């Protein structure tokens with residue numbers, strides 16, 4: 053739970069986010085806590101009280117549509133520990149080596165499995181569908197997520 057001072061938001065992928073991997077190295081402005089089984093990322097809010105999380109991490113998915121978390125597996129907290137609700141965790145780097153064509157293969161396995169997995173629902177509408185693939189292609193061709201956790205600068209490790 054997020055108990056730090058100041059105006060901020062904390063995001064905690066809970067036990068239900070079993071396929072979410074958070075990197076210890078994150079972009080400037082994002083703090084990560086990774087100890088005792090807790091995975092938490094925090095950011096200060098802007099003047100409108102909003103914080104956007106763009107995180108380094110991956111899923112633990114393997115080829116063939118391995119098991120994945122459903123909707124709303126991560127809790128959102130305001131400073132002071134106020135629970136603001138839960139969110140679905142979508143993950144572009146599905147296998148951990150940066151976003152590339154191997155992730156698209158896993159996304160397609162999730163899509164064709166007919167089973168919902170939040171990691172592949174990029175628009176958060178509760179279904180895995182072609183618009184999610186379009187979002188994946190935008191991220192992949194955008195080139196801003198080519199590095200995974202261990203290739204990021206500075207390199208990190210995944211929270212255990």
Ligand SMILES: [Ca+2]
Nearest residue numbers: 147148149150
């Ligand atoms: Ca990847």
Ligand SMILES: [Ca+2]
Nearest residue numbers: 173175177179
């Ligand atoms: Ca979707």
